[in-house]
Amino acid sequence: xxxxxxxxxxxxxxxxxxxxxxxxxxxxxxxxxxxxxxxxxxxxxxxxxxxxxxxxxxxxxxxxxxxxxxxxxxxxxxxxxxxxxxxxxxxxxxxxxxxxxxxxxxxxxxxxxxxxxxxxxxxxxxxxxxxxxxxxxxxxxxxxxxxxxxxxxxxxxxxxxxxxxxxxxxxxxxxxxxxxxxxxxxxxxxxxxxxxxxxxxxxxxxxxxxxxxxxxxxxxxxxxxxxxxxxxxxxxxxxxxxxxxxxxxxxxxxxxxxxxxxxxxxxxxxxxxxxxxxxxxxxxxxxxxxxxxxxxxxxxxxxxxxxxxxxxxxxxxxxxxxxxxxxxxxxxxxxxxxxxxxxxxxxxxxxxxxxxxxxxxxxxxxxxxxxxxxxxxxxxxxxxxxxxxxxxxxxxxxxxxxxxxxxxxxxxxxxxxxxxxxxxxxxxxxxxxxxxxxxxxxxxxxxxxxxxxxxxxxxxxxxxxxxxxxxxxxxxxxxxxxxxxxxxxxxxxxxxxxxxxxxxxxxxxxxxxxxxxxxxxxxxxxxxxxxxxxxxxxxxxxxxxxxxxxxxxxxxxxxxxxxxxxxxxxxxxxxxxxxxxxxxxxxxxxxxxxxxxxxxxxxxxxxxxxxxxxxxxxxxxxxxxxxxxxxxxxxxxxxxxxxxxxxxxxxxxxxxxxxxxxxxxxxxxxxxxxxxxxxxxxxxxxxxxxxxxxxxxxxxxxxxxxxxxxxxxxxxxxxxxxxxxxxxx
Amino acid sequence: xxxxxxxxxxxxxxxxxxxxxxxxxxxxxxxxxxxxxxxxxxxxxxxxxxxxxxxxxxxxxxxxxxxxxxxxxxxxxxxxxxxxxxxxxxxxxxxxxxxx
Numbered sequence: 001x002x003x004x005x006x007x008x009x010x011x012x013x014x015x016x017x018x019x020x021x022x023x024x025x026x027x028x029x030x031x032x033x034x035x036x037x038x039x040x041x042x043x044x045x046x047x048x049x050x051x052x053x054x055x056x057x058x059x060x061x062x063x064x065x066x067x068x069x070x071x072x073x074x075x076x077x078x079x080x081x082x083x084x085x086x087x088x089x090x091x092x093x094x095x096x097x098x099x100x101x102x103x104x105x106x107x108x109x110x111x112x113x114x115x116x117x118x119x120x121x122x123x124x125x126x127x128x129x130x131x132x133x134x135x136x137x138x139x140x141x142x143x144x145x146x147x148x149x150x151x152x153x154x155x156x157x158x159x160x161x162x163x164x165x166x167x168x169x170x171x172x173x174x175x176x177x178x179x180x181x182x183x184x185x186x187x188x189x190x191x192x193x194x195x196x197x198x199x200x201x202x203x204x205x206x207x208x209x210x211x212x213x214x215x216x217x218x219x220x221x222x223x224x225x226x227x228x229x230x231x232x233x234x235x236x237x238x239x240x241x242x243x244x245x246x247x248x249x250x251x252x253x254x255x256x257x258x259x260x261x262x263x264x265x266x267x268x269x270x271x272x273x274x275x276x277x278x279x280x281x282x283x284x285x286x287x288x289x290x291x292x293x294x295x296x297x298x299x300x301x302x303x304x305x306x307x308x309x310x311x312x313x314x315x316x317x318x319x320x321x322x323x324x325x326x327x328x329x330x331x332x333x334x335x336x337x338x339x340x341x342x343x344x345x346x347x348x349x350x351x352x353x354x355x356x357x358x359x360x361x362x363x364x365x366x367x368x369x370x371x372x373x374x375x376x377x378x379x380x381x382x383x384x385x386x387x388x389x390x391x392x393x394x395x396x397x398x399x400x401x402x403x404x405x406x407x408x409x410x411x412x413x414x415x416x417x418x419x420x421x422x423x424x425x426x427x428x429x430x431x432x433x434x435x436x437x438x439x440x441x442x443x444x445x446x447x448x449x450x451x452x453x454x455x456x457x458x459x460x461x462x463x464x465x466x467x468x469x470x471x472x473x474x475x476x477x478x479x480x481x482x483x484x485x486x487x488x489x490x491x492x493x494x495x496x497x498x499x500x501x502x503x504x505x506x507x508x509x510x511x512x513x514x515x516x517x518x519x520x521x522x523x524x525x526x527x528x529x530x531x532x533x534x535x536x537x538x539x540x541x542x543x544x545x546x547x548x549x550x551x552x553x554x555x556x557x558x559x560x561x562x563x564x565x566x567x568x569x570x571x572x573x574x575x576x577x578x579x580x581x582x583x584x585x586x587x588x589x590x591x592x593x594x595x596x597x598x599x600x601x602x603x604x605x606x607x608x609x610x611x612x613x614x615x616x617x618x619x620x621x622x623x624x625x626x627x628x629x630x631x632x633x634x635x636x637x638x639x640x641x642x643x644x645x646x647x648x649x650x651x652x653x654x655x656x657x658x659x660x661x662x663x664x665x666x667x668x669x670x671x672x673x674x675x676x677x678x679x680x681x682x683x684x685x686x687x688x689x690x691x692x693x694x695x696x697x698x699x700x701x702x703x704x705x706x707x708x709x710x711x712x713x714x715x716x717x718x719x720x721x722x723x724x725x726x727x728x729x
Numbered sequence: 730x731x732x733x734x735x736x737x738x739x740x741x742x743x744x745x746x747x748x749x750x751x752x753x754x755x756x757x758x759x760x761x762x763x764x765x766x767x768x769x770x771x772x773x774x775x776x777x778x779x780x781x782x783x784x785x786x787x788x789x790x791x792x793x794x795x796x797x798x799x800x801x802x803x804x805x806x807x808x809x810x811x812x813x814x815x816x817x818x819x820x821x822x823x824x825x826x827x828x829x
């Protein structure tokens with residue numbers, strides 16, 4: 001047991017560990033796949049968001065620049081209006097700078113020689129110097145704006161355009177771009193180029209007003225790849241990214257929409273990984289707008305998720321381990337319970353077999369011609385509390401049927417004890433009441449469970465058909481003869497109820513062909529699916545139907561009744577043990593070829609007479625000497641017994657010896673009127689004792705039993721009747 | 730029924746003749762009574778002419794055997810016929826006596 005328990009526990013532990021490892025591997029695999037999926041998802045989301053960000057920033061910047069252009073246009077008519085008055089142009093430039101805080105400066109560069117009075121070059125210019133705004137005439141031969149590419153370009157193309165970014169001469173930290181546009185006079189000729197120096201700082205502020213991630217930043221590059229705006233605080237990073245964007249050898253891809261180009265990079269300084277998205281928006285062309293993100297921020301939720309997943313996985317594994325541990329325990333308990341149940345079941349099965357084998361088979365009895373008997377017991381559970389038994393001793397059929405209160409094992413145990421006791425008591429006792437008494441005394445002893453047994457005991461004297469019986473609370477049996485009726489059997493109390501209960505024997509005589517039918521309440525109380533009981537009426541009807549035909553032998557009777565009750569129950573679960581027992585009495589009348597009687601008195605000297613009488617009979621029957629001597633010895637022993645014990649000393653009494661013989665048997669019927677004495681109840685002499693142990697005497701009845709085929713005792717009408725019988729063939 | 734007791738070669742020889750039934754048991758018992766007293770001599774019971782024995786006869790033989798044993802003597806049964814031997818077997822007496 002213990003060994004198997006340990007083994008199963010070890011197997012359980014191994015299985016648990018295997019399950020845990022598998023579960024852990026699966027969970028890790030799943031979370032790995034999830035990570036990859038999430039990473040791809042985040043990347044796609046990032047591309048979309050970056051694309052959107054770029055579009056929005058581009059729109060913001062371009063709309064801001066449109067505002068600048070619009071503001072300038074409002075001043076164009078002023079310039080045109082005051083073209084004839086060169087000196088007033090100073091005031092206009094100054095007003096423009098004053099009104100627009102984002103403007104670092106404003107100049108109007110006149111077409112050379114436009115105002116002959118002002119010389120070849122004339123350029124009124126207002127600019128900021130710190131908090132101050134100064135207005136000067138900038139042009140000189142050293143500062144020849146006509147040679148300036150912006151001027152030339154604007155002049156030649158007759159259009160406005162943005163310059164490349166440049167640093168302020170006064171304050172190199174300030175980046176400027178200049179927007180130039182042409183002014184025409186009344187005749188429609190180009191008069192001047194107006195330039196507005198735009199401080200890019202506000203563009204930077206606009207660009208980086210908000211970010212996708214805390215470390216993200218946005219950049220605006222000119223068509224030639226120069227920085228127009230970027231974060232002030234990351235000059236190195238900006239420089240790297242600018243270089244990478246301008247480096248055509250860098251491997252890059254485009255987003256799904258194909259509008260935005262992107263590439264990954266490793267930061268020079270801190271080696272962190274990042275990605276750059278950029279595109280050239282139509283509204284800002286040829287300017288390029290870029291967004292820079294760092295992976296550790298982009299994938300931060302993923303990292304967080306990874307840790308969370310890892311924690312969840314661990315927690316899950318712990319819970320799983322706990323569950324497995326518990327289930328393994330339970331499973332092992334369950335297996336144990338199963339094993340034990342199987343064990344109990346197999347033991348119950350053996351118990352059932354033993355119990356069934358305790359029941360008589362009837363084979364030995366049913367070869368006789370004077371009776372036949374058949375019993376059937378179907379327990380409701382594996383083992384049952386019903387019992388029946390029968391056997392023939394000294395030409396008497398002892399039988400009993402009983403029902404222990406309850407069912408199952410407790411009932412079976414009591415049944416077993418009762419059965420055994422019945423056998424041992426009836427081995428030397430032929431009186432049913434006395435047998436019952438003995439059973440009751442035992443049943444009452446130590447009966448703390450208050451188990452009780454209803455029982456019917458009968459003893460049928462086969463030579464005469466006299467039936468003696470005693471009932472202890474059992475259902476009254478039926479006698480099936482000319483009519484079918486219940487036997488009048490005083491109920492008494494069941495066995496085990498009251499230890500001083502007096503049981504009495506009743507008697508009747510069975511006629512040739514009559515049957516006795518005994519049953520337990522499992523028959524009358526057999527229930528069908530609708531909880532209807534088989535009932536006494538159906539039993540009676542069944543027996544009557546059997547009797548209508550010719551008298552049926554016991555086996556058929558039981559089969560008919562069994563079929564009826566099975567048909568009635570129709571598969572409903574059997575609620576109680578079902579026991580049926582039938583006995584048919586069929587004595588055979590045989591013609592006698594010899595019948596003689598001798599009367600003796602109770603003196604040993606009469607033995608000589610007896611022996612002569614027996615001798616004459618055996619001689620008349622041509623019996624062999626050996627057999628004749630055996631018979632003579634048996635009869636002498638039986639008669640000696642009567643002479644010795646039947647009557648009180650010195651009181652004369654008679655003994656009748658009748659010899660009867662039919663073709664097959666010789667019978668001696670010894671009758672005396674002495675004290676009741678049943679020699680068949682005398683226990684067998686022990687022939688194995690030593691000389692010293694061996695008692696003198698006590699061999700008489702023993703010899704009678706051994707020499708004759710059967711002996712039979714009846715006390716009737718105040719007489720002891722002893723029959724000795726021997727087969728002649 | 731005859732019971733003859735002889736002393737020969739330091740032994741008692743008892744010859745039983747006839748049928749030892751209950752009616753004759755008392756008589757045989759009386760005849761054998763002296764043998765219960767002797768000591769130092771074994772007893773041989775010659776049954777060659779004993780035709781029949783009832784349990785009352787067996788009682789006499791058992792009684793004799795018990796007293797002889799108590800006196801340190803042996804009891805030998807001689808020439809039992811088959812029927813008597815059967816009775817001896819049946820009753821277990823065959824194991825109690827020395828049978829020749």
